[in-house]
Amino acid sequence: MTTQPVSLSRDLAEKQVMRAELSDVDMAVWRSASGVVSAWENRCPHRGMRLSHGFVRGESLACAYHGWHYNCEGACHYIPAHPELEPPKTIKANLYNVTEASGIIWVNAVGTVSPVTLPSNTQAVRSVSVHCSLEIAAQAFKDYCSLSPITANTRTEVVSESPYVLALKAPLPANSPTPSMQDKSNPVSVFIALQRVNQTTTVAHITASEHASETDCIALSRWANKVRTHAEVSVGSTE
Amino acid sequence: MSFTLHDYVLSGNCYKVRLLAQILGVAYTVKPVDFHPGKAHKTPEFLALNPHGTLPVLESDNTLLTDSSAMLVWIAQQFDTTHTWWPTNDAHRLALTVQWLGFSAKLTESIGQLRLHTMLNRPADAATLNTLSTENLRELENHLCEQSIRGLAFLTGDQPTVADIACFAYSALSPDAGIEHTLYPAIRGWLHRIRCLEGFLTMPGIYEAHETRNEHTAAS
């Protein structure tokens, strides 16, 4: 297993927790009030409750079931049923390696986290889930570059050895509805970071150059929805 | 003018009415109807009140309503002095509100039906409902993605309307039907914003926003 994206940074605000699955590993990803992001095995050691159903208070994640509080190191520091008790050090959530880079949260469930290097001057567009394998999803995003707003003469470029990121550059449609994509001197770049949820579900986390306009981003969001439809149709037709 | 709500505690459509009333601080009388297991909404007595045999029913001195969206409009128009929940002074937002009220019915027909099947064993074509539910959640997700790109927090703009309440219920309750929010980040953010509204009300399957309380500290 390798480093994969689990969310756009924008979609995990302070004091929020979400569930993410990465190659069938179920995890709780949360951001503390001060902004620290953590990714843990999605299971409270007490009674097995998914921690992604919990709630964030300050610098702690609390379990929804009995309110056990865990700090950013994963150590349980408060058990509401026994308010005076100092919890034993052995009560600890199982932590994964996580980092934030280029507006994306990256996790490696088994080793060191080493995100694909992308430009930092990007903005979040959206995350879109596709019911197909990562390979089919990646192929669909490449194949359907010809769909508006990214046209046939776009060069699709894989910017790293990782199979998890596609970078699409320089869309130059003559009649593009989106103003900044017509600007030949300063083209919009689009980055698609792919997350393998499991064999049949993939999530594409999409970012774009900072100077892409609101209209550009909305066009990209709609384009991603079309690509999803194509990818899922191609899966459906081979089944 | 207050009202009586013929109510079922697990109904998402009943919950919409309770939620808006709570947010607007409107007092009303609840009359529980034994929907499950008693099927009291199909008794002659209830059918005399509402021939459709559906819940909720809102009754006041001069009104009897059997559609939850109509109830939301009625409550907002009567009790919301700010005119933001039913934005009658903004043609564009008012029209969008009506549009998303219409969409909320699709959520009820898909997720709502699937939930009754999954939770209370009501007969249904689960596979078809599951496909429909996913389609509807994707439509909502697409829209909320665009709203977030525009910097708008709610369905029709920067403030919630009755349409947000109407769409909130069954979107929030989809895990009861076996559909998690994991793959819908924009919906997740929007649900969270609604849960944090002043006067928010919970129901089974929709928890209190415990995170809004202060952090536990050893000293407290």
Place this chain on the structure above:
Amino acid sequence: MNAALEHALQDWYPIAMLGELAPGERKQSRVLGIDVTVLANDSADETDSTPPITVRAEGAPVHVQQAFDHWWVCLGNAPKPLFSIEEAGEADRRFVPCGVVRVACSPLRAVENFLDIAHFPFVHTGVLGAEPHTEVYKYDVKVDETRDEVIATNIKFYQPQAAKSAEGGIQTEYIYRVPAPMAAVLYKTCPLKPEAMDVIALFVQPLDEQTCDVWPWMALYDDTSTQAELIQFQQLIFLQDRSILENQLPKKLPIDPGHEIPTKADYTSVAYRRWLKKRGAYYGALEAQP
């Protein structure tokens, strides 16, 4: 056939409420992974000796009896006696079958959650518990050897709205009984009659090891609330639990120590897991029977 299933087959499980099916009506259900058909017989004639209900598993009729406002079935060839709830015979109580709710969890997890009080402030917020009243005080747990049941007594917990009939918060006293692996009965302070206790039971029908139909039942002192109000109060509570139960991992209940970390507040659950293990009730448990 595995030993866990063989053991579970000799117990009784709820399959329908009395009067749920009209005469001639049938429904499909499942018990321990086995498809069953429930048929309400047409017996217009009072002298007819036809039983009111017939349940067949794979075509063959199975043992049926009625108790606590439900029909119960046993699919085994050597049924154990059904446990008793004495209060079911007290005429001044209100008996409230609350209908079925399906939960995607092990039947054992459903029972264990019912025995837990520490979750009240977080799952039943503002009703059965509320912060900062989260402390679980010491209580007593034992196995009653004559009845072969787990019993937990002397439990006290602060509750903002302990019952439909409660007005304001009260210190509530609880007693729990586990009379069968997939049933639990609790006795709690009755707000309208402080010298007596209300009875609330959870009867679990195991569809398979990871899915169950849960039939809550109550025997209360309350002459003010309507039946609909009482049922909906109980459904409010149980459906709050449902979203917890569907999110516990692993789906099956680990009954050997080491998988999960209990505290003093979990003594009832610890005793329940030991008792299951001792009697060989492994259906719905994570471990295979040794």
